[in-house]
Amino acid sequence: MDSHTLVEAAESFGTPIYVYDLPFIHQRLSLLKEMFKDFDFRLAYAVKANFNKDILSILEKENTMVDVVSFGEYKQVRLVGFTPDRIIVNGNCKRKEELEQYVKDGVFSINLDSYEELLRLEKVLSKPIRVSIRVNPDVDAKTHHHIATGLKENKFGVDFDTAAKMIERINTNKMFDFIGLHCHIGSQITEVEPYLEAVVSIKYFAKSMNLKLKVLNLGGGWGIDYGNGKVLDLGDYKQKIFPILKEFDSTIILELGRWIVAPSAYLVARVEYVKRTSSKIFIMLDTGMTHLIRPALYGAKHKIIPLYETKNRKKIKADIVGPICESADTFRKSYTMAEPQEGEYVAICDVGAYGYAMASDYNLIPKPKEIIWNGKELLRSS
Numbered sequence: 001m002d003s004h005t006l007v008e009a010a011e012s013f014g015t016p017i018y019v020y021d022l023p024f025i026h027q028r029l030s031l032l033k034e035m036f037k038d039f040d041f042r043l044a045y046a047v048k049a050n051f052n053k054d055i056l057s058i059l060e061k062e063n064t065m066v067d068v069v070s071f072g073e074y075k076q077v078r079l080v081g082f083t084p085d086r087i088i089v090n091g092n093c094k095r096k097e098e099l100e101q102y103v104k105d106g107v108f109s110i111n112l113d114s115y116e117e118l119l120r121l122e123k124v125l126s127k128p129i130r131v132s133i134r135v136n137p138d139v140d141a142k143t144h145h146h147i148a149t150g151l152k153e154n155k156f157g158v159d160f161d162t163a164a165k166m167i168e169r170i171n172t173n174k175m176f177d178f179i180g181l182h183c184h185i186g187s188q189i190t191e192v193e194p195y196l197e198a199v200v201s202i203k204y205f206a207k208s209m210n211l212k213l214k215v216l217n218l219g220g221g222w223g224i225d226y227g228n229g230k231v232l233d234l235g236d237y238k239q240k241i242f243p244i245l246k247e248f249d250s251t252i253i254l255e256l257g258r259w260i261v262a263p264s265a266y267l268v269a270r271v272e273y274v275k276r277t278s279s280k281i282f283i284m285l286d287t288g289m290t291h292l293i294r295p296a297l298y299g300a301k302h303k304i305i306p307l308y309e310t311k312n313r314k315k316i317k318a319d320i321v322g323p324i325c326e327s328a329d330t331f332r333k334s335y336t337m338a339e340p341q342e343g344e345y346v347a348i349c350d351v352g353a354y355g356y357a358m359a360s361d362y363n364l365i366p367k368p369k370e371i372i373w374n375g376k377e378l379l380r381s382s
């Protein structure tokens with residue numbers, strides 16, 4: 001998608017808008033398929049990254065699975081056509097009535113997050129159900145602490161001793177079909193080593209328990225390049241992780257979210273005006289932290305590109321900010337840009353994951369519209 005298309009979207013639909021490049025998502029799916037062609041592999045797309053129905057429809061048609069973490073996500077994927085046997089249920093606090101429904105519907109797997117959840121599930125069993133256990137391998141994913149989930153101090157999953165006790169209990173109940181182990185150590189991971197540590201520890205655990213896993217689910221987390229050149233090296237991943245995956249002889253599942261959708265989208269905003277104070281210059285946009293909270297929440301730095309002619313423009317160093325009544329409503333600090341004029345557009349890049357999905361209407365500023373680019377035309381998303 002080029003900058004002319006983004007400007008056309010802004011002019012046709014108004015701003016702020018999320019614009020999704022759907023052919024990009026197809027490319028990602030092909031790449032993944034090719035990479036794992038020697039495995040019995042399934043992608044279970046992490047719906048939390050982006051629950052847009054047009055995006056989910058692509059995944060549905062491409063026959064992927066999905067990972068959901070709430071009943072809202074479950075209903076959304078059912079609505080676009082995913083059958084229960086393609087849905088993995090994750091989440092660290094599943095409600096009883098929801099567990100009951102997942103059992104009735106026969107989802108692909110309920111991934112148990114705790115011993116307590118196993119006891120809870122036992123109480124609502126009306127028919128046999130497949131379960132997996134989310135283990136917490138106590139691995140440092142070397143990512144922002146808000147999105148690290150595989151350390152023992154994190155609330156997710158169970159240690160291997162607890163997993164062993166859960167497996168013993170599960171195996172005494174004919175209503176359970178124990179299919180495998182799951183772990184998700186964090187998000188925006190740009191080094192292979194944490195994955196290696198996690199998968200090796202699962203391997204030793206499985207060996208020690210004499211487990212033959214039907215499914216090994218390594219969660220998501222693949223990091224993308226947000227403009228600083230740091231990205232998960234897939235060649236390195238293949239070299240270090242694939243030989244161990246082969247030893248399992250299991251169905252391999254990845255629950256990627258960010259890697260599939262993040263680079264597919266732009267948040268296009270209009271410059272309201274440029275404000276000069278005695279100490280700073282601020283570029284004021286008509287979008288803010290309520291539309292894209294990642295900078296405020298994780299200190300994320302998204303690339304921002306001008307959608308106007310920059311030749312012969314003076315460059316300025318400015319804070320790029322929004323209209324929300326919070327000082328955290330800052331996309332970039334001291335960012336060098338060709339000075340925009342009122343009414344011109346900019347695009348904030350790589351916002352397809354955890355962008356619109358985390359938007360709110362705080363300050364009662366409406367959420368942006370979502371626009372799709374299908375390679376030929378721009379359409380309002382359903």
Ligand SMILES: Cc1ncc(COP(=O)(O)O)c(C=O)c1O
Pocket residue numbers: 046048049067090091184186187188219220221222255256257258259353
């Ligand atoms: C259980 C689980 N799986 C998959 C993901 C997706 O992670 P990512 O978008 O980094 O691939 C998450 C994200 O938090 C998660 O909690």
